[in-house]
Amino acid sequence: MKHLEGTVGAVLVQICRAHRQKAQLKLGELGLYTGQEMILLKLGDTDGLNQSQLVETLCVEPPTVTKMLNRMVASGLVERQQDLQDARIQRVYLTEQGRALQEPILQVWRELEEETLIGLNEAERLLLRRLLLQVQTNLV
Amino acid sequence: MKHLEGTVGAVLVQICRAHRQKAQLKLGELGLYTGQEMILLKLGDTDGLNQSQLVETLCVEPPTVTKMLNRMVASGLVERQQDLQDARIQRVYLTEQGRALQEPILQVWRELEEETLIGLNEAERLLLRRLLLQVQTNLV
């Protein structure tokens, strides 16, 4: 492994897994799986989006959203509702249960963000954010 | 989403998906799936590791390695061989096919690393690496 140890790519892979893991630990207490919180927050901001719009904002493929929504409907977090104008479109709405999780989810994210950034001062945090945004631009 | 947009955590999630996606595109041409290249490189460095040691270096859970190795054995990339001293241990060895992929994999990683870091000068790259290592420490 000596050839890529310390590579940004390699570190990124590890960080990603660890970050997801920590998120799952906290979200699990809310009865959520990692990724679902994104959909809930997005809908909390703009309810009634259709799947294509979720695909767009989550930067994910359509089948991924379909599956996630299936499970989230089954667990009572969101509801599907056919659009009246365009029969192809399924709009997604938060249930009360889904809406009630907004604040707890934000709390989880705040905690996780803080854990992620331990040991970095404010200047370093800003810098990291800037550098990561550049990387994001490169990869998307 | 306004509450966590631009959060390091949120950016990290996006970057991770995009990075994995780009990696998969390149690795697919070698007949590999993302993650398998790590195992191949590690074995290229030290052949004959057992699963626990792979679990350790990959920072992944045992069942993950079991499944990956099952597939990699099936596709002829590696071989399992029972340890003679300790019957619990399965040692893993590269096949010729697996060994032949060492250099192509490194090439893919080099390309991906370069794409990842476009637009960052040498100082920024070092800085990013340092900050990410701190984050890794925080999360693992």
Added chain:
DNA sequence: TGATATTATTTAGACGGCTAAACAATCAGG
């Protein structure tokens, strides 16, 4: 020595994520 703890791995089953392909409904052009 023999029962118990520890270690290494596997099985089962869930989830997020992807691609390829199917399906369904709307749109656009002749």
Added chain:
DNA sequence: CCTGATTGTTTAGCCGTCTAAATAATATCA
């Protein structure tokens, strides 16, 4: 108006990843 292209979603099936629990073999210690 009808046919073909486009758009929105789903289905099928694969992979990495996890947890919980089972299995098997070695170690430990009374």
